Amino acid sequence: MRRAIDVNSALTSLPLAGIPPEDEALRPQVRAWLAEALRELPADVRSRSWLGFDLDFSRALAQQGWIGLTLPTEYGGAGRSGFARFVLSEELLAAGAPVAAHWIADRQTSQVILRFGSEAQRRFFLPRIAQAQIVFCIGMSEPDAGSDLASVRTRATRTDRGWVLNGRKIWTSNAHRADYMCALVRTSGSSEDRHQGFSQLIFDMRLPGISVRPLRDIAGDTHFNEVLFENVELPPDALVGEEGAGWQQVTAELAFERSGPERIYSSIVLADTWLAQMRAAGAEGPAVHLTAGRIAGRLAVLRGMSLAMAAKLDRGERPDLEAAFVKDLGTEFEQSVPEWIRDALDATPHVARSAELSRSLAYVTQICPTFSLRGGTRQIMRGIIARGLGLR
Known part of the structure; x- marks a missing residue:
């Protein structure tokens, strides 16, 4: 039997002022749980950090109440502060826990839905995110719109039955494993309008007309994907927030991703x-x-x-x-x-x-x-x- 591995970080053991005691108290609980959960996972596997994908691990973490930590209890969360999530995130990352199955949804998509989504969207998606029952990917970058996100060309056109989506996304992490995508798309105007005419849509990745092509990276892994949309029919309630407010919503979302x-x-x-x-x-x-x-x-x-x-x-x-x-x-x-x-x-x-x-x-x-x-x-x-x- 393989010996147990110490996954504790000497670096996150250094004191950090400003975390309320009730939130810092979460650290030893998480650390002890991870020491057992990851006891046989070697350093070279844990070095994948938040790229490591293990849905069973994410669901075990959810059973501890540690996904959706800041979400209100009425939506399946724990109602904790951002400081508690900071402590939890530090320990998960320092241990090299395989968190990719829930990370995007927990970190940012849940916040988009909570802040901008309809009550029906909150009731449907947030409890499922908190239980790691669904996997999300985010559709932002495109072949000609990577860092220049305002050049996004994927378009959703309104119809009597909802929306029709055409275009493609690239570098989409875990699209080949995701149940849903939250995408930034153009719903009016053209690329010359820059920050106007964007909306965010959430839709099922199994809908007809969606094709996912995994992209292998230099290390031999397939985290990234190209996603193609060809006349994908979406229901009216795919829209998150207000039509045309996508740029403001996505920049708010990116603050969670970048910080x-x-x-x-x-x-x-x-x-x-x-x-x-x-x-x-x-x-x-x-x-x-x-x-x-x-x-x-x-x-x-x-x-x-x-x-x-x-x-x-x-x-x-x-x-x-x-x-x-x-x-x-x-x-x-x-x-x-x-x-x-x-x-x-x-x-x-x-x-x-x-x-x-x-x-x-x-x-x-x-x-x-x-x-x-x-x-x-x-x-x-x-x-x-x-x-x-x-x-x-």
């Missing part, structure tokens, strides 16, 4: 694995000390920034500018970690490295270029920052 701990923790399992092996080997020297200090110092600052976003979102604010800061600096940090660790290992050839550490480093090195692409490129984030500073 959370997942924008700083994608390399955390690798960092913890390296730290544990350096401690076990009694490794000393400037390279080890410099790398450990870089990781711990930057992570402490980024945790504080992300926590500030959780506080703003909890108050119902829209920290679009601040979220862009977290996304830009956080993904830069995530991409730097494997480089720093590789340099430290090269400088300490006398320290043995495990196969798990080598595989984790190889995997994160392969996929880390995507960290600054998903959710909006670094250039887009800096454009948002410039606009917030009055420079555009």
